[in-house]
Amino acid sequence: MIRRSAPITIEPMERNYASMAQRISATGDRAERMQRFVDAVWDALHATGVSWIGFYVHLGDEELVLGPRRDKPACSPIGLHGACGKAFTTRRPLVVRDVAELGSNYIACDPRDRSEVVIPLFEQSGGCWGVLDLDSYQVGAFSQRDVDGLQMLLEAAGLTGRHAGTDQAPPGP
Numbered sequence: 001m002i003r004r005s006a007p008i009t010i011e012p013m014e015r016n017y018a019s020m021a022q023r024i025s026a027t028g029d030r031a032e033r034m035q036r037f038v039d040a041v042w043d044a045l046h047a048t049g050v051s052w053i054g055f056y057v058h059l060g061d062e063e064l065v066l067g068p069r070r071d072k073p074a075c076s077p078i079g080l081h082g083a084c085g086k087a088f089t090t091r092r093p094l095v096v097r098d099v100a101e102l103g104s105n106y107i108a109c110d111p112r113d114r115s116e117v118v119i120p121l122f123e124q125s126g127g128c129w130g131v132l133d134l135d136s137y138q139v140g141a142f143s144q145r146d147v148d149g150l151q152m153l154l155e156a157a158g159l160t161g162r163h164a165g166t167d168q169a170p171p172g173p
Helices: 017-023 030-048 083-090 099-105 144-156
Strands: 050-057 063-070 094-096 115-122 128-136
Touching: 017 030, 017 144, 030 050, 030 063, 030 144, 063 083, 063 128, 083 094, 083 099, 083 115, 083 128, 094 099, 094 144, 115 144, 128 144
Parallel strands: none
Antiparallel strands: 050 063, 050 128, 094 115, 115 128
């Protein structure tokens, strides 16, 4: 009989997003900026409990398609019922302390993942074009500090046109 160990719970780590900003650039087309973003953020964060980082892009229909990511494959396309879909449809960032609490609404690309943070991405006009998703094998790995830091980096990279960490109503379609 295989026994599954209890998930590891940690306090969210203090991650130095300001130091990462020096490696983020808003030059090139969106695909180039997305790839540079995941490479720079992965290099800085994989040692802090982040197990995966990637973009999901809305190309139409009721699904999101995997874009640039590190450091392993992931599910694609995914429906709008999971954590990424919720952040996309509500147009609000989502910190999932324990993915087990999502029940059937959790899309498990890696069964080892235990927590997640998802940031919606906006055009300058206000339309939502996708999400940034980070996962961790540890329960409670992310906090509002991560939302704020990632949002700052996404803005510096020219990958979102709106601060997603506010309580303001989202812009119209």
